[in-house]
Amino acid sequence: MGREEFLRALRTNVLGRRKMHPLMVLLHEGELSREQLKSWIVNRFYFQENVPVKDAVILSKCPEPDVRRLWISRLLRREGMQRELGDVEGWVELATAAGISRERLMGSRVLPGVRFAVDSYVNFARTSSWLEGVAASLVEQFAKEELLARIDAFKRHYSWVAPSGLKFFMSRLAAVDESNEVALGIVMKYCITRKAQNRAVSSAVFASDVNWSINDAIYMDAFSQSLASPEREKGRHQTAS
Amino acid sequence: MGREEFLRALRTNVLGRRKMHPLMVLLHEGELSREQLKSWIVNRFYFQENVPVKDAVILSKCPEPDVRRLWISRLLRREGMQRELGDVEGWVELATAAGISRERLMGSRVLPGVRFAVDSYVNFARTSSWLEGVAASLVEQFAKEELLARIDAFKRHYSWVAPSGLKFFMSRLAAVDESNEVALGIVMKYCITRKAQNRAVSSAVFASDVNWSINDAIYMDAFSQSLASPEREKGRHQTAS
Numbered sequence: 001m002g003r004e005e006f007l008r009a010l011r012t013n014v015l016g017r018r019k020m021h022p023l024m025v026l027l028h029e030g031e032l033s034r035e036q037l038k039s040w041i042v043n044r045f046y047f048q049e050n051v052p053v054k055d056a057v058i059l060s061k062c063p064e065p066d067v068r069r070l071w072i073s074r075l076l077r078r079e080g081m082q083r084e085l086g087d088v089e090g091w092v093e094l095a096t097a098a099g100i101s102r103e104r105l106m107g108s109r110v111l112p113g114v115r116f117a118v119d120s121y122v123n124f125a126r127t128s129s130w131l132e133g134v135a136a137s138l139v140e141q142f143a144k145e146e147l148l149a150r151i152d153a154f155k156r157h158y159s160w161v162a163p164s165g166l167k168f169f170m171s172r173l174a175a176v177d178e179s180n181e182v183a184l185g186i187v188m189k190y191c192i193t194r195k196a197q198n199r200a201v202s203s204a205v206f207a208s209d210v211n212w213s214i215n216d217a218i219y220m221d222a223f224s225q226s227l228a229s230p231e232r233e234k235g236r237h238q239t240a241s
Numbered sequence: 242m243g244r245e246e247f248l249r250a251l252r253t254n255v256l257g258r259r260k261m262h263p264l265m266v267l268l269h270e271g272e273l274s275r276e277q278l279k280s281w282i283v284n285r286f287y288f289q290e291n292v293p294v295k296d297a298v299i300l301s302k303c304p305e306p307d308v309r310r311l312w313i314s315r316l317l318r319r320e321g322m323q324r325e326l327g328d329v330e331g332w333v334e335l336a337t338a339a340g341i342s343r344e345r346l347m348g349s350r351v352l353p354g355v356r357f358a359v360d361s362y363v364n365f366a367r368t369s370s371w372l373e374g375v376a377a378s379l380v381e382q383f384a385k386e387e388l389l390a391r392i393d394a395f396k397r398h399y400s401w402v403a404p405s406g407l408k409f410f411m412s413r414l415a416a417v418d419e420s421n422e423v424a425l426g427i428v429m430k431y432c433i434t435r436k437a438q439n440r441a442v443s444s445a446v447f448a449s450d451v452n453w454s455i456n457d458a459i460y461m462d463a464f465s466q467s468l469a470s471p472e473r474e475k476g477r478h479q480t481a482s
Contacts, residue, residue: 022465112450113354113457120357123364209353216354216461217454224263 023215030157046110048091057125058133090168097165113217135200139207264456271398287351289332298366299374331409338406354458376441380448
């Protein structure tokens with residue numbers, strides 16, 4: 001597949017399989033309560049914390065000097081060592097703008113489903129080839145429209161979050177095209193068979209599943225109270241068998 | 242902690258933290274459609290497939306001959322090499338009774354959130370001590386009431402599932418006390434400090450979180466269509482950023 005055909009296959013497989021996640025629909029439409037939006041911020045921080053680790057794992061497995069150099073410049077960006085706000089500090093700033101202190105953010109218990117999904121992502125990088133690890137980040141090819149919708153939603157619906165909270169999204173937005181170009185360039189150069197290209201698409205689908213699953217866990221935690229009536233649940237407990 | 246105090250701490254931490262999962266509430270009350278119950282069967286099969294692997298990981302890490310021998314008798318049971326139906330074959334029989342062929346069961350794509358949770362469980366066994374691995378199975382101390390409620394629900398509400406589908410639950414029910422006694426005995430013998438006992442409780446909580454997260458993913462898949470209106474979702478897609 002040439003570049004355009006590959007990008008079409010990526011779009012079909014990553015976006016075409018399902019609609020937008022209900023949590024994101026609600027976020028964009030301003031229908032999340034303060035507590036629900038804060039839960040999203042607190043839980044998604046675990047993803048933000050682990051993405052740089054995942055990227056370091058990829059670096060540690062890559063024998064190609066040109067890829068390592070490209071990947072190090074990605075790390076510099078995502079660790080906040082260049083112009084952009086880093087993934088961790090940027091999210092701390094968002095949390096602070098939403099009234100969540102750094103201490104509370106760092107000390108919060110993350111939802112199990114979020115932990116499982118994010119840990120699986122780091123583990124995917126550890127157990128797959130470096131090229132599949134790089135390819136997983138192709139999911140970000142579609143981050144731009146989500147970032148735009150999110151920034152818009154924060155401005156319109158969540159004005160109780162201080163404007164400084166948007167700095168991280170703006171910073172991501174400014175860097176996303178260049179960052180995507182790097183990942184796509186590596187994948188197009190090193191995936192030289194159709195099979196390798198298909199595996200690259202599957203890796204991006206995997207990363208999309210991680211995001212989906214994070215949102216599942218946050219959604220269920222936010223709404224499970226209302227998903228079964230209180231009377232029904234009385235005296236019942238979760239068990240395993 | 243003595244045995245009774247330990248069991249109380251286990252109950253408080255495993256069951257006391259939250260109510261029954263909405264998916265289990267609906268299953269017990271007969272409110273799952275055929276497709277939803279089948280989805281539970283198909284997806285939970287991934288858990289059934291991996292529990293024996295998790296148990297083998299624990300065995301492979303244990304330097305205590307007496308524990309290994311006890312654990313091997315557990316493996317014999319769960320692999321279906323004794324009186325009981327094995328975890329895998331037993332579940333195949335349940336699926337067959339629900340009109341899902343072995344081929345369809347084996348070939349089905351498991352929901353991402355289910356995969357992440359189950360993989361995290363196997364990974365927990367790989368990265369924790371053998372004793373914490375054993376302790377995780379203490380979550381089954383509370384399996385009996387769930388099994389009873391489940392058998393009752395199948396009989397009352399899901400009579401379209403052939404009665405042979407209940408054989409596995411019956412078989413689990415017959416073995417669960419003995420199996421629990423083995424795990425509890427090992428934990429009481431080898432967790433000789435309060436700290437180790439607390440870690441044992443945490444391990445069981447972890448296993449309970451795995452079950453919870455599996456149910457989250459199945460619930461969201463079953464109901465996400467109705468959680469956001471079709472009009473809202475039109476033309477929207479899940480993206481990552």
